[in-house]
Amino acid sequence: MTRLGIIGSGSIGAGLASLASAAGHDVRIANSRGPESLAGLVAELGPGVQAATVEEAAAFGDLTILAVPLSAYGSLPIQELSGRTVLSTGNYYPSRDGRIPELDSLDLTTAEYESTVLPGAVIVKAFNNIVAHHIPSLARPAEAQDRSGMAVFGDSTEAKQLVAQVIGDLGFDAVDCGPLAESWRTEPESGAYTLVYAADSEGFSSDYTADPGAPVPADRLRELVAASTRAKVAEREF
Template identity: 50%
Template sequence: MPRTLGLIGSGLIGTSLARLAVAAGMNVVLSNSRGPDTLADLVASLGEGARAATPDEAARAGDLVVVTIPLKAYDRLPVAALRGRTVLDTMNYYPQRDGRLAVLDSSELTSSSLVQRHLAGSRLVKAFNSIGSNQLFTLARPAGAPDRSALPVAGDDETAKQEAAQLLDTLGYDTVDTGTLAESWRSEPGTPVYTKPYLGEPPAGLTPADYFPWFLSTPGVPVPAARVRELVAEAERGRAGGVLPQGAGGSQASL
């Protein structure tokens, strides 16, 4: 089991991952673009297993490093500090937030392939991008639990994918390998496995204005590995760039 998880980005997904990691007995080093002082309350709530740092420090401290920032900021990731490391990429392409990226709109690259090109010396694995932040926390279960969920991962390096699967197992999830980074579109926004299966059915009569608060608060429903495989197999590649959940606007760094 990795001992320390580095987090570059400490928004909704980053916070859920930090909480799961600390609960599993790991150390967590959190960072964001605004400086360690802005994370004082979050670190205090997590307890002794957590500390705040700069992105460069978090990258160097983590046995594994999760990058969970808006995709439009991918080119600010610390290349030198992440060189040689396994990096888990939770980022999704939302044009209404990130602006249009021609290389993604043309399907020349997936978003994770684009990030891997920037982090050429790192081993990138797409993970944690297909589930909402609250469901990520509430659906975690011990190994062997009958209601354990699975999450898709993709990557070009088999050892890195094994490391990612070990982390997922530690945090409470099974893993479904969806292939290489070129195939990571199978869990991108708009595909069958993206968020909706983990949410379950929204309440009858839910208004558009109420959808996002429900999205952030509902505990969700388990999605086992067999069902994730089915959903991934059903995916058809369309135009890149999903739609943010209703009411999310452009400010959510990571759902």
């Protein structure tokens, strides 16, 4: 059993907490509104999930998962996260987060930028290239033939191994895709962003919540990540 702290109680945070609970892990979940606001959600997620403060979730157990907007990273508890493996699921969306020159210029990937905002944390990037409702719909047991891959980026082999183990427990095959400097390959507008998991990519943008998702085997995901291209954020449409 792994002990996980999850900061963020939206669709991604709650979805990962639910899968972790089903896998038998001990989970502490937090949001900016405080533990009392999570009573109803915790009751839905399963017996392995308890509400916590942000500081408690940041320091809890073996791994901290961040499922909050990039604009909220600056308010996270740096001391509690320092020295810990931190799985970041976030992306940079200028329309939501405001313009960040280091990301607009491509000087840094989002994950590398997060490392500067959270000094001391060992950032690993995963679950940022899949929409929230596809996470539970595509999760499969280890023996399933239609199990999907999940790209993992990080600069620490030990940290990536821990994250890979958790990803496997949650229902996906972890695919080591390289260091944080390569994590742009699954960022928005890349070739390995959310559409790779869509059952109907042509209709995805019009009603993406209705799309059930389609499995992406680990080998196919590895090919898509390797072939991914990069666009300057300033050239994107939002």
